[in-house]
Amino acid sequence: MIIDCHGHYTTAPQQLQDYRDAQIAYFKDPSNPKPDLAHISDDEIRESIENNQLKALRERGADMTIFSPKASAMAHHVGDEDVSKVWTRINNDLIHRVTSLFPDNFIGVCQLPQSVNVPIKNSIEELERCVLELGMVGCNLNPDPSGGHWSGPPLTDKAWYPFFEKLVELDVPAMIHVSGSCNPNFHATGAHYLNADTTAFMQFLQGDLFKDFPDLRLIIPHGGGAVPYHWGRYRGLADMLNRPPLTEHIMRNVFFDTCVYHKPGIELLFKVIDVDNILFASEMFGAVKGIDPETGHYFDDTKRYIDALDLSDADRKKVFEGNVRRVYPRLDAALKAKGL
Numbered sequence: 001m002i003i004d005c006h007g008h009y010t011t012a013p014q015q016l017q018d019y020r021d022a023q024i025a026y027f028k029d030p031s032n033p034k035p036d037l038a039h040i041s042d043d044e045i046r047e048s049i050e051n052n053q054l055k056a057l058r059e060r061g062a063d064m065t066i067f068s069p070k071a072s073a074m075a076h077h078v079g080d081e082d083v084s085k086v087w088t089r090i091n092n093d094l095i096h097r098v099t100s101l102f103p104d105n106f107i108g109v110c111q112l113p114q115s116v117n118v119p120i121k122n123s124i125e126e127l128e129r130c131v132l133e134l135g136m137v138g139c140n141l142n143p144d145p146s147g148g149h150w151s152g153p154p155l156t157d158k159a160w161y162p163f164f165e166k167l168v169e170l171d172v173p174a175m176i177h178v179s180g181s182c183n184p185n186f187h188a189t190g191a192h193y194l195n196a197d198t199t200a201f202m203q204f205l206q207g208d209l210f211k212d213f214p215d216l217r218l219i220i221p222h223g224g225g226a227v228p229y230h231w232g233r234y235r236g237l238a239d240m241l242n243r244p245p246l247t248e249h250i251m252r253n254v255f256f257d258t259c260v261y262h263k264p265g266i267e268l269l270f271k272v273i274d275v276d277n278i279l280f281a282s283e284m285f286g287a288v289k290g291i292d293p294e295t296g297h298y299f300d301d302t303k304r305y306i307d308a309l310d311l312s313d314a315d316r317k318k319v320f321e322g323n324v325r326r327v328y329p330r331l332d333a334a335l336k337a338k339g340l
Contacts, residue, residue, distance in 0.1 A: 001340060002303070002320045004057070005328070006175065006221055006257050006281030007065035007106075009095060011052040013044045016094065020073065023087060027079045037090060045097055054105055056284050060303050066324070066331065068109040068140050069095055071286070072188055074179035076114040077147030081122065088113040088126060096134040104338075107331055108136040109175070114145040116152070121162040131170050137330040139167075141174040141218075143200050148183030148192050155200055156207025164213050173217035173255075173327050176200045189287035197225025201250070205238055210253040217253060217327050219279065222287075223265060224256035228272040247274070255327055257281035258302045258319070261288050266305040275315045279324045280306065 015038040022035035069091035110130035112123040130136040181192040288299040325332035
């Protein structure tokens, strides 16, 4: 079985964006009409999935995607806590509808109602609802709700601890995933995303998060940002800062996905990072949607790059299935319930 651990609903029906536009307009000026989400039919959801993610999933030879709301649209820096709560719930409910219509191909991961200067513990209620009531298997955790200004504490700060305690209690992982950038210095997908991936890893290096939470599991997407390319730098920094070796200090709890959009990058990822820490992912129809003129294939068809690697059958199975089932035990349980 081939499981893509990183997919977003970037093809949602237009009614969702129309609602968001109205919600933001009303927040800025209450004299505008109150936002109202127009009805989205099951047929509209089916069409948005069957002609896009499901079609590509089948064409590229995968079986299932761990599916979450559009990351850049989480926009935790927009509005206030109430705005974020409503917007988050709408998106998570829509993901649940997708997974209910396509239970063999999609399983849900939720976004969180984070907001600037609002305690992360306020997001626990929605996490519990999504995991315990909607059957979701994890969440996307934004390390920078300010949208590129990094005004909050690092992930190793104890302000985050109530949420990490809940992740451990529920036995679900979090993918460290920022949203849109409101800082013109940082292009959202070209800079802000990769900056955040790299920054999160360095925060883990400097802190002792996993000493306090030995069972916490976190995924750093997009191939770990710049980390694999600069692995020697981080090994050296760990030594300079009197931290344990990275394999002990971080990599028992942190995993990288394969959202790297060229074969040399994938080769580097597999050469540097232990295969037990790599999860197959494509983020298809996400950051990079076009066709690579050098290959004639879609940039985000990452399975093609992995297929070209000289991996043992055992390692290939780990990357495509085994690791993700281990990191997402609620997914594993759901698949076992189906006899898979």
